[in-house]
Amino acid sequence: MKQKTLLAAVGAALTVAAVAPAQAGETMDAIKARGEIRCGVSDGLPGFSYTDEKGVVRGIDADFCRALAAAVFGDANKVKFTPLTAKERFTALQSGEIDVLSRNTTWTMSRDTGMGMVFPAAVVYYDGQGFLVNKKLGVKSAKELDGATVCIQAGTTTELNLADYFRANKMKYTPITYDKSDESAKGLEAGRCDVLTSDQSQLYAQRIKMANPDQYVVLPEVISKEPLGPVVRPGDHEWFSTVRWTHYAMLIAEELGVTAKNVDEMKQSSNPEVRRLLGVDADFGKAIGLPRDWAYQVIKQVGNYGESFERNVGKGSPLKIERGLNALWTQGGLQYAPPIR
Amino acid sequence: MTHETASSLQPPKVIFSPIGWMREHLFSSVWNSILTLITLYILWLLVPPVIEWAFLKASWVGTSRDDCTPGGACWVFIAQRWSQFMYGFYPEALRWRVDLAGILAVLWGGPLLFQRFPWKKLFGFSFLIGYPLIAWWLLYGGDLFGMTTVPTDQWGGLMLTLVIAAVGIAGAMPLGILFALGRRSELPVIKAVSIAFIEFWRGVPLISVLFMSSVMLPLFLPEGMNFDKLVRALIAVVLFQAAYIAEVVRGGLQAIPKGQYEAAQALGLNYWQMMGLIILPQALKLVIPGIVNTFIALFKDTSLVIIIGLSDFFMIIHRATVDPAWLGFATEGYVFAAAVYWIFCFGMSRYSIALEKRLNTDHRR
Numbered sequence: 186m187k188q189k190t191l192l193a194a195v196g197a198a199l200t201v202a203a204v205a206p207a208q209a210g211e212t213m214d215a216i217k218a219r220g221e222i223r224c225g226v227s228d229g230l231p232g233f234s235y236t237d238e239k240g241v242v243r244g245i246d247a248d249f250c251r252a253l254a255a256a257v258f259g260d261a262n263k264v265k266f267t268p269l270t271a272k273e274r275f276t277a278l279q280s281g282e283i284d285v286l287s288r289n290t291t292w293t294m295s296r297d298t299g300m301g302m303v304f305p306a307a308v309v310y311y312d313g314q315g316f317l318v319n320k321k322l323g324v325k326s327a328k329e330l331d332g333a334t335v336c337i338q339a340g341t342t343t344e345l346n347l348a349d350y351f352r353a354n355k356m357k358y359t360p361i362t363y364d365k366s367d368e369s370a371k372g373l374e375a376g377r378c379d380v381l382t383s384d385q386s387q388l389y390a391q392r393i394k395m396a397n398p399d400q401y402v403v404l405p406e407v408i409s410k411e412p413l414g415p416v417v418r419p420g421d422h423e424w425f426s427t428v429r430w431t432h433y434a435m436l437i438a439e440e441l442g443v444t445a446k447n448v449d450e451m452k453q454s455s456n457p458e459v460r461r462l463l464g465v466d467a468d469f470g471k472a473i474g475l476p477r478d479w480a481y482q483v484i485k486q487v488g489n490y491g492e493s494f495e496r497n498v499g500k501g502s503p504l505k506i507e508r509g510l511n512a513l514w515t516q517g518g519l520q521y522a523p524p525i526r
Numbered sequence: 527m528t529h530e531t532a533s534s535l536q537p538p539k540v541i542f543s544p545i546g547w548m549r550e551h552l553f554s555s556v557w558n559s560i561l562t563l564i565t566l567y568i569l570w571l572l573v574p575p576v577i578e579w580a581f582l583k584a585s586w587v588g589t590s591r592d593d594c595t596p597g598g599a600c601w602v603f604i605a606q607r608w609s610q611f612m613y614g615f616y617p618e619a620l621r622w623r624v625d626l627a628g629i630l631a632v633l634w635g636g637p638l639l640f641q642r643f644p645w646k647k648l649f650g651f652s653f654l655i656g657y658p659l660i661a662w663w664l665l666y667g668g669d670l671f672g673m674t675t676v677p678t679d680q681w682g683g684l685m686l687t688l689v690i691a692a693v694g695i696a697g698a699m700p701l702g703i704l705f706a707l708g709r710r711s712e713l714p715v716i717k718a719v720s721i722a723f724i725e726f727w728r729g730v731p732l733i734s735v736l737f738m739s740s741v742m743l744p745l746f747l748p749e750g751m752n753f754d755k756l757v758r759a760l761i762a763v764v765l766f767q768a769a770y771i772a773e774v775v776r777g778g779l780q781a782i783p784k785g786q787y788e789a790a791q792a793l794g795l796n797y798w799q800m801m802g803l804i805i806l807p808q809a810l811k812l813v814i815p816g817i818v819n820t821f822i823a824l825f826k827d828t829s830l831v832i833i834i835g836l837s838d839f840f841m842i843i844h845r846a847t848v849d850p851a852w853l854g855f856a857t858e859g860y861v862f863a864a865a866v867y868w869i870f871c872f873g874m875s876r877y878s879i880a881l882e883k884r885l886n887t888d889h890r891r
Contacts, residue, residue: 228844235849235850270833
């Protein structure tokens, strides 16, 4: 009899465990218990994730993870980086090896809906296919490329986008395909083609590798949508919101002119938006289990979005990527954050 | 039947002059002459540009990419990153521990590779048992006797590659011998288990084993339970290579004539005495080339740990080449990696040849 009750109890417990949805805050609880965030980054992409001379993981993707650690722990160094290849990145996230995948991953519908992971609508970098031309050509816009010879990597979606773009604009082109992106860049350098097409972030990296980088310019047009952002597992709303709002806080900070340098003075600001952001008047972090000064710590230790961008891929880095689509919405870009209220 | 002595012949001409050597080896026929000329032409095309790039026009000293002249190799990149390539992310202040572990390995284990010397047995046993413990203590620390722990995710570079290769070799060898013996055993259970093990591990690619151990295993473990990633990789490498070693050793066992077994049994030796004193010494000697072949493959396979995010020697070089400050020097990085891998593999190969010569007792042509 006793045994039966015990069995029933165990059975009931098992059923509950099986039926109960993923506990809200499961990932967040694990992170807090562990004392560090496990962050999956790229195995190597200039400006996004690489190792510097002191052995520190750098890049805009790595800095985003630091911002998360600053928000959760008030210490940007409480991150463990795991370099991941493109093949294993999603499995690593799904299996719980990492808490967040911050690895130049394109946000698409199929990835967002059907693969056991979600994008917290935080686009850290709006990438897209662009064009790199020799300045000698005197071209200012992709619309002037009628009749051009185009160097391209074979068998990529880049090839299809290119065909669509030229057809839509009723222009002609001659493709020269290469197997590797480095080879196609050499093709442009050797003068075999007038223009090289690839994702913009790649074009800037290819430009540095050329003998005379200043001779080449990236055209302003972007002909495909590659929004790159962090990914998390579904089921933990606290963690999902932390990832999303950490990015937004960095955007809002830039919009309001709050930087790593002036954030302490800004605490005395009379601007109500700044005061809400820095947790002076109200505690917005509480609802998702973050300390009151979460945004302050992010800005203090990592900086606002513009600072992170310029340091890793923009003017402060050898890549010298233009803000372009990644400018704030107030400056003609796409980076827009809902208000903290 | 002739009774006259055969006329004595001139001894064959042996020419030692360089021209004579060339005439005999390079230009002995029209066809050979053509091949020689073509080869020389190809070498003339390839070698001077490589030497010019790697040495004559190369830049050796400096601190940044601006110190490198275009057209030549930029070894400054390697020099700047040298310690990172060697130690990975191991804390700088504690790198002496890695050095000490390496020096101990050379001084303690090194003599074992050479000819007999007094107390070799003592030396060997103490090394086999003591060194792994001391190396673990030095490298990992584990907060024992005042050694701060250095988590394995900070290990990297050549040091990590050597750790994986050394553990792989040291673990796979005895395990492989056991499975080779097991596969030839007359006990059906042991035989079946051995065959199943060998065929399973030989039948799956190492990359998928590593992937499973790293990414899939946590799916089956309870939340929060977490093995060290490096340990998982080490176990995978050892099991995988043991299967290959087992088959190589089995090849050697099969080459031993039945008479040797029977003679050993006639002397009243039990199974382990027979194997340890009579059969294995002969069998292992026969398969030295095969064993070293497997070890060389293992050494190069260590670079596959990239797939589980461990920063081994190759991975660390790869990640350095995408640093925007050093973009465009990937060639130098990969040439350096190739050179280091080659030095280690060539070293193993030469040692194996020396060992074969030393142990050679018969069967010589």
